[in-house]
Amino acid sequence: MKKPFAFLLLAASLSVAACRVPPPAPYGACPSPDQVAWQQMEMNLFCHFGPNTFTGAEWGDGTEPEDVFNPTELDCRQWMAVARAAGFKGVIITAKHHDGFCLWPSPESSHTVAQSRWRNGQGDVLRELSDACAADGLKFGVYISPWDRHDPRYGSPAYNAAFVRTLESVLGGAYGPVFEQWFDGACGEGPSGRRQVYDWPLFNETVFRLQPQAVIFSDVGPGCRWVGNERGEAGRTNWSTLEVGGFEPGAGSPPTNVLNAGTPGASHWAAAETDVSIRPGWFWRASETPQVKSVRELLKIYYESVGRNSLLLLNVPPDTRGRIDPVDSLRLLEFRAALDTVFATDLAAGARTAGPSRGRSFAAANVLSGRYDRYWALSDGETTGALTLAFPGERTFNRILLQEYIPLGQRISAFHIEARSSDGSWYEIARETTVGYKRIVLLPEPVTTTVLRLTIDASLACPTLSRLALYYDTLFSYSG
Numbered sequence: 001m002k003k004p005f006a007f008l009l010l011a012a013s014l015s016v017a018a019c020r021v022p023p024p025a026p027y028g029a030c031p032s033p034d035q036v037a038w039q040q041m042e043m044n045l046f047c048h049f050g051p052n053t054f055t056g057a058e059w060g061d062g063t064e065p066e067d068v069f070n071p072t073e074l075d076c077r078q079w080m081a082v083a084r085a086a087g088f089k090g091v092i093i094t095a096k097h098h099d100g101f102c103l104w105p106s107p108e109s110s111h112t113v114a115q116s117r118w119r120n121g122q123g124d125v126l127r128e129l130s131d132a133c134a135a136d137g138l139k140f141g142v143y144i145s146p147w148d149r150h151d152p153r154y155g156s157p158a159y160n161a162a163f164v165r166t167l168e169s170v171l172g173g174a175y176g177p178v179f180e181q182w183f184d185g186a187c188g189e190g191p192s193g194r195r196q197v198y199d200w201p202l203f204n205e206t207v208f209r210l211q212p213q214a215v216i217f218s219d220v221g222p223g224c225r226w227v228g229n230e231r232g233e234a235g236r237t238n239w240s241t242l243e244v245g246g247f248e249p250g251a252g253s254p255p256t257n258v259l260n261a262g263t264p265g266a267s268h269w270a271a272a273e274t275d276v277s278i279r280p281g282w283f284w285r286a287s288e289t290p291q292v293k294s295v296r297e298l299l300k301i302y303y304e305s306v307g308r309n310s311l312l313l314l315n316v317p318p319d320t321r322g323r324i325d326p327v328d329s330l331r332l333l334e335f336r337a338a339l340d341t342v343f344a345t346d347l348a349a350g351a352r353t354a355g356p357s358r359g360r361s362f363a364a365a366n367v368l369s370g371r372y373d374r375y376w377a378l379s380d381g382e383t384t385g386a387l388t389l390a391f392p393g394e395r396t397f398n399r400i401l402l403q404e405y406i407p408l409g410q411r412i413s414a415f416h417i418e419a420r421s422s423d424g425s426w427y428e429i430a431r432e433t434t435v436g437y438k439r440i441v442l443l444p445e446p447v448t449t450t451v452l453r454l455t456i457d458a459s460l461a462c463p464t465l466s467r468l469a470l471y472y473d474t475l476f477s478y479s480g
């Protein structure tokens, strides 16, 4: 009795194996697991904080007395409470801005919190923030400016070695894991009147040696790239791949329109990060509080960054007390409430799906599964194809959310979407280019239909799609 049973089992498993179609092979440059996890964070908080908070300058010149830095009620737990409630997953602090002042007692500098009267020189903002991050489950990241207008060594080879030791004192473990190292490409003159020739390979190696999982931001990566503007606008066409050969951060970076759109099929993965401030300036100023961005502006920024295959790094600078201003924190909570309202109900749920696929495990229905690692995929060599969603009744929506399965590379380069009218004819409601990790298509007018068709018109390799969701944003009207 035992033998035939074992045989049947073997035969059954062999036939299942024979039917199992392998996933598409990765295409071109693909993100590392750390880069995928980074992009899945979607929204992080940027905190510009330092002497400029107290002087009102955007760029301190490095001559500010250390005592200028004197937050009266520093409370990083408050920053994190606001960040968490608003849905941010990580925070990046200006540990050292261009004025050279260090928010931690760097042994490499005599221009730090240790020389200030703040907490009698015993304070350490990085300690408090990294502890608050750990307590509240947010990831901790640092901006450490290579441009230093205070350090007398700036403009000589000795400075690069000193900068490495500066990185070591932050990244060496004292503050735990760092998810992102932010390198500003700015390279102005230092106190000696000279500019520095930065040793980027050495700086990057130092970060990787101490924090191998960190995603390094600069104009050209290697981990992620600048989006090319500070207005909060990623390209409507936005590839996460970028041609980096011959380029470097700062003056040697590609033109901003290239940074904004990426380069299709390029050999390096560096997704766009959209850095933008909730206020006119990067640092807090009482006079700018009336100009804190509105919910409408923030939602537009969300659509044009996260909704265009980019991570949003929103700057919300702490005030002179060392707390997030109540106007900013209230605005963030209103922004969160707006996002929760818009994205509360996926109107595609429950639809019947149809379309070709490379096999059952890659069926069109996967776009409704809610799992990022289950995706629709076409057969190798097929770079065009359509899927339809038939709803149990009429659906009205004006936002169409799409997600490619980026661990296998970014592929889709052109698509269009149609709705079916009651007489059975199709009419086009959107025509776009890239998708990437997340693309939210904004329809200028709401559409009501019972059947929707997505057509992939061009793809660099057989397309993948993890998600297709529909929402109705009744708060504000936008298109684009």
Ligand code: FUL
Residues within 6 Å of the ligand: 058, 059, 184, 185, 186, 275, 282
């Ligand atoms: C720029 C800097 O010069 C600004 O002060 C700010 O820090 C911004 C995020 O990056 O390059």
